[in-house]
Amino acid sequence: METFLSSLRITVATMAICVGGYSAAVWAVGQAITPGTAEASIITKADGTVIGSRQVAQAFTQARYFWPRPSAVDYNSAGAGGSNKSPTSTDLTDRANETVAAYGATAENPLPAELAAASGAGLDPHITERAARYQVSRIAEARNIPADQLEKLISERAFAAGGMFTPEKIVNVLEMNLALDNVQTR
Amino acid sequence: MTQAILFVVFILAGTALLSWPLGRYMSWAMDPARGQGGANGFTAIFQAIGGSVTRRDQDWKRYVVSLLGFNLILFVVCFAILALQQVLPLNPDAKGAIDGSLNFNTTASFVANTNLQHYSGEVVMSYFSQLAALMWLQFVSAAVGLAVLTAVARGLAGRKLGNFFVDVQRATFLVLLPVAFVIAILLLLTGVPMTFNGSVVATTLEGVQQTIARGPVAAFVAIKQVGTNGGGFFGPNSTHPLENPSFWSNVVETIAIIIIPMACVWMFGRIIGRLKHAGVLFTVMLILMGARISASIGFEAVPTQAFTSLPITQDVGNLEGKELRFGASAGPLWAVVTTSTSNGSVNAMHDSLNPLTGMMPMIGMWLNEDFGGVGVGMVNMFLYIVVGVFIAGMMIGRTPEYLGWRVEAKEVKFAMLALLSHGFFILVGTAVFAVTPWGADTLNNVGPHGFSEILYEFSSAAANNGSGFEGLGDATTPWNIATGIVMLLARFIPIILPLAIVGSLSAKRRATESSGTLSVEDGTFAGMLTATVIIVGALTFFPAATLGPIAEHVMFMK
Numbered sequence: 001m002e003t004f005l006s007s008l009r010i011t012v013a014t015m016a017i018c019v020g021g022y023s024a025a026v027w028a029v030g031q032a033i034t035p036g037t038a039e040a041s042i043i044t045k046a047d048g049t050v051i052g053s054r055q056v057a058q059a060f061t062q063a064r065y066f067w068p069r070p071s072a073v074d075y076n077s078a079g080a081g082g083s084n085k086s087p088t089s090t091d092l093t094d095r096a097n098e099t100v101a102a103y104g105a106t107a108e109n110p111l112p113a114e115l116a117a118a119s120g121a122g123l124d125p126h127i128t129e130r131a132a133r134y135q136v137s138r139i140a141e142a143r144n145i146p147a148d149q150l151e152k153l154i155s156e157r158a159f160a161a162g163g164m165f166t167p168e169k170i171v172n173v174l175e176m177n178l179a180l181d182n183v184q185t186r
Numbered sequence: 187m188t189q190a191i192l193f194v195v196f197i198l199a200g201t202a203l204l205s206w207p208l209g210r211y212m213s214w215a216m217d218p219a220r221g222q223g224g225a226n227g228f229t230a231i232f233q234a235i236g237g238s239v240t241r242r243d244q245d246w247k248r249y250v251v252s253l254l255g256f257n258l259i260l261f262v263v264c265f266a267i268l269a270l271q272q273v274l275p276l277n278p279d280a281k282g283a284i285d286g287s288l289n290f291n292t293t294a295s296f297v298a299n300t301n302l303q304h305y306s307g308e309v310v311m312s313y314f315s316q317l318a319a320l321m322w323l324q325f326v327s328a329a330v331g332l333a334v335l336t337a338v339a340r341g342l343a344g345r346k347l348g349n350f351f352v353d354v355q356r357a358t359f360l361v362l363l364p365v366a367f368v369i370a371i372l373l374l375l376t377g378v379p380m381t382f383n384g385s386v387v388a389t390t391l392e393g394v395q396q397t398i399a400r401g402p403v404a405a406f407v408a409i410k411q412v413g414t415n416g417g418g419f420f421g422p423n424s425t426h427p428l429e430n431p432s433f434w435s436n437v438v439e440t441i442a443i444i445i446i447p448m449a450c451v452w453m454f455g456r457i458i459g460r461l462k463h464a465g466v467l468f469t470v471m472l473i474l475m476g477a478r479i480s481a482s483i484g485f486e487a488v489p490t491q492a493f494t495s496l497p498i499t500q501d502v503g504n505l506e507g508k509e510l511r512f513g514a515s516a517g518p519l520w521a522v523v524t525t526s527t528s529n530g531s532v533n534a535m536h537d538s539l540n541p542l543t544g545m546m547p548m549i550g551m552w553l554n555e556d557f558g559g560v561g562v563g564m565v566n567m568f569l570y571i572v573v574g575v576f577i578a579g580m581m582i583g584r585t586p587e588y589l590g591w592r593v594e595a596k597e598v599k600f601a602m603l604a605l606l607s608h609g610f611f612i613l614v615g616t617a618v619f620a621v622t623p624w625g626a627d628t629l630n631n632v633g634p635h636g637f638s639e640i641l642y643e644f645s646s647a648a649a650n651n652g653s654g655f656e657g658l659g660d661a662t663t664p665w666n667i668a669t670g671i672v673m674l675l676a677r678f679i680p681i682i683l684p685l686a687i688v689g690s691l692s693a694k695r696r697a698t699e700s701s702g703t704l705s706v707e708d709g710t711f712a713g714m715l716t717a718t719v720i721i722v723g724a725l726t727f728f729p730a731a732t733l734g735p736i737a738e739h740v741m742f743m744k
Binding site for chain 1 (some may be wrong): 239308354397399491513
């Protein structure tokens with residue numbers, strides 16, 4: 001009986017401090033020092049409509065946009081997930097075949113592997129710099145703009161996520177597409 | 187490859203260095219010397235919170251009874267919150283009731299410090315359930331492990347075991363809370379959200395609706411990592427860009443997985459007064475883990491087999507189930523440290539790892555001691571030490587001793603019982619589910635990889651790990667019940683038996699160590715211990731591994 005009583009008292013104390021106090025403290029610090037990312041980096045247009053989150057991939061299928069990596073959950077950001085297929089699975093071969101067809105990849109101009117492999121959560125907001133350049137000719141044609149302009153945009157936006165530890169640069173797909181559409185955000 | 191090696195060395199060396207001062211702090215917090223000012227001031231507060239029963243030192247039986255009673259309360263409270271979440275506050279997205287067997291599984295999982303998740307957080311759980319039930323248990327269940335290690339160490343030092351209720355509060359308030367708070371701030375700075383606002387509906391540039399789930403993630407993920415819990419706020423855990431948004435958040439989270447388990451070894455060494463011995467244990471653990479990390483990174487550098495026949499570049503490793511922002515070696519590194527430590531969070535989908543890479547996390551869970559879960563990892567290593575010194579004593583014809591305590595048949599039986607129960611749960615569970623529709627009908631992959639999914643699930647439950655080959659359709663009543671029971675038994679058997687061993691050892695007269703005593707501070711001991719871990723721990727599972735990952739590799743990888 002004493003054991004349960006002590007357990008209950010400690011339950012109340014830990015609940016108050018580790019759930020109430022701790023969550024409130026972390027929340028307050030977040031609002032103070034990182035108000036943008038604390039709310040999940042939501043992007044809104046000048047008129048207030050929400051376009052998406054800077055941190056989360058969204059679907060792009062039109063030729064005029066950069067395309068993100070494949071998503072096993074169709075970019076569902078309320079129920080994320082990966083394919084969970086073994087790398088030896090023929091299901092992956094079938095899926096990759098569709099991706100290859102969509103990009104029109106050929107043996108002479110093979111698709112970068114990161115554009116064929118689905119990400120873990122299906123919401124990877126990034127593609128590699130080379131995967132962005134791979135899409136330049138399609139977008140240039142669809143938008144009727146010079147390829148150089150797109151190459152320049154990629155060079156400006158590409159960054160090394162981990163400095164010296166990540167030699168391959170990446171770009172944020174949604175930010176690139178916002179720049180292409182020249183959308184003003186706030 | 188150079189960057190991969192550099193990255194791994196940076197993480198491991200950095201964390202090992204940090205674990206030294208943390209271990210020192212933890213021994214101050216968990217085991218304050220009599221008359222020591224600061225930490226003993228807290229003791230008075232903890233006794234006031236806990237009530238009269240906390241003022242007495244406990245023998246091993248009372249310590250165990252208090253521990254089990256406390257865990258029973260944890261179970262009841264969590265189960266009640268999850269069962270009633272639809273009427274409780276902080277539910278902006280109006281999440282509904284949780285199914286009974288799923289509630290049992292989830293509650294067992296978080297009480298047992300496992301965090302196996304047969305649900306997807308952003309789909310099923312209200313913010314209140316996430317914080318007041320699940321995050322709360324992430325604190326106190328880890329604290330239970332730390333309390334047990336402290337008691338075991340005190341017993342081996344020839345002292346009284348202490349009081350469970352005081353120890354569990356020391357672990358919660360003095361160790362886990364400050365460490366989690368620091369990590370949470372670092373996560374905020376590296377882009378993790380922390381909001382009580384509900385999900386947002388966006389209209390994408392192409393005009394499609396996208397609902398973006400978010401929540402109080404930073405606070406949750408910090409204790410998820412430092413308490414070797416591993417249960418994600420979102421379904422896909424730390425692969426999710428809102429749970430692990432950047433390269434640097436991934437660095438923080440990786441370090442947070444192993445920092446306390448590493449510091450536990452130093453804390454153990456300080457309490458027993460044998461830092462050199464702790465150094466040997468630390469080295470053995472680091473070598474066992476390092477070997478798996480190297481193998482894992484090597485195997486994962488092989489391109490995705492399914493793409494080899496297509497016009498797709500073959501110049502990068504397997505990227506299925508991985509995020510680009512973390513860099514190439516982050517996935518296989520995390521896969522090993524999260525399973526070495528019974529954490530179970532993931533930053534890449536383990537189901538989609540190359541076959542032999544996927545075996546490395548399984549081996550980690552089979553061994554479950556380098557560095558193991560918070561507190562309990564070092565306690566598991568203690569079981570291997572008991573068996574190791576016994577075998578060594580038999581080989582050289584001397585009475586086996588550990589720290590001057592005579593290890594006899596009773597202690598070795600207890601240790602072997604704990605170690606063998608691990609294999610029993612995994613192998614028997616896997617066998618039953620592999621031949622019945624309970625398991626066979628829930629697979630996401632065919633052939634040996636399907637078998638691996640079942641084997642992984644039971645390994646994860648028995649190791650109190652919580653990661654999974656997540657393709658497995660495990661949200662069924664048979665899976666919920668079976669893994670729920672395994673998690674609870676596999677949590678408390680290796681906690682009760684080591685305390686019983688210590689109770690039995692410390693009732694004997696302690697021998698003074700002489701030149702004839704087998705040293706626990708040299709290379710011979712390290713070699714003996716490593717061999718014991720590999721032979722007793724890993725070889726038990728070799729036949730099962732042959733049917734799963736090894737068969738898949740041989741059959742399909744060209």
